[in-house]
Amino acid sequence: MKIKIVVWSVVLIFVLVVVSGAVWWELRPQVITFDDGSKVTLVAVDYGKKHTSPGPTKHSFNTPTNTLVIWVRQQHDPNEYANFQYYIYDKAGTACVMGQYGYYGNNRRGANDVVGVQFPAFPRREGRFYVRIQEFGNGGQELSDQKFSLSNPAHGSFSSLSPQPLPETEQDGDMTVTLKKLVSGAKMPYNRGGDDDDDAMDKAVQTTFNVQINGTNATMWEPISFEMTDATGNHVNAMISPRQSQQIQTQGNDVVATYQYGLWPDEPAWKLRVEFSKQSGFADNELWTVQGIPLDPGKQNDFWNFGRKQNNATNVFAEGDVDGLHVKIYRARYFTDMPPNSNPQGGLSIEVDPSLPEGTRMTLVKLTDDQTNDINYWDAGWNGGRKAGGGTIYHYSLQDVNGATNLNLTLAVHKSHYLEFTAKPQIAAADSSDQSNQQ
16 A cells, blocks of 8 residues: 555656646747847747737737737847847748738847737637748848747637639739639748748748739739738738849749738638739820939938928929829938948939829839939838828838939829638648749
């Protein structure tokens, strides 16, 4: 009898040790440390529509739908700028989605701040998933080998979407679009800095469309935005700049678009809402050309804060009406606080009043310097509500403006087409680095 008691006591102690060890492992502080000494600590995880920061000082924000938010403490050298980007992975690492800052603390340069990062999509059908972090700082960039391990707060059963067989053809007015291919896990034209080319961070979605206007092939219409949802409640948006030619390719009568990020490919179907935007062949009333826009010296920070200044009227170089909207072109800037070969080297701001209506786009058709050299650019965001009843200021980051004194611009204001598809993604082949195999 005594032997049985001793045996069962040993078994009980062993069980308690295992259970307590498992509890400690689940509740342990999770910390990711970078080579420069910066570190990120997982503080809390919440799921819902209202998100409140942990700790004595409460900050909160709301999301329109149930959203996963992780609260992390970011610590780095206060004398250096640091930026952290967060990516959420499924267990097998087949896909990932980048997080978005919902609450960024009291100061974006805070060296010891708790911030909230929201994920509009995550592998909801799995019990556990992982978060990986990339740091961008004065010393370069580093992708963490460590990952946060998170238990799924929304784990449960979900319905499924029913896919349409490909090719799938849909119509919007005079436009007919056929989705011929939807491929998940295709190779992105550029690498985000990791050493592993097979990392989901460098994978993309590749779509192949045939676009027709009134029955005629129209490759000048390109897909520029993708809204993707699935039956579990995931939602991801992706944009393509038409000038990023590596992401848009014309193959015969088809247009092939490669973009980040997609959803998880094991879903029975994705629902895609795709915006198609015209890139050439504009009507005269959609176009406006402005010559000799001055390039003034200035600091990059002043460009980002441009919309907050009160003396913007003195910086207006030209204004006119385009397709019913009033457009102002501001004097451009080249950045005196950036090295000669850095990007961006300058910035251009354009105000549209009233703001561009939903379904209307502004395209920079041609941008050259005073020597007629093409200037590369990319969208740098926008800010609205600068004044009561005012419009929205759109910012463009500029490359290759060293030595230029002014710019020549042709822009177009035009309407988009939107079409919806429901399809099952195909998994890219193992040799998807050769994208021609997927097309």
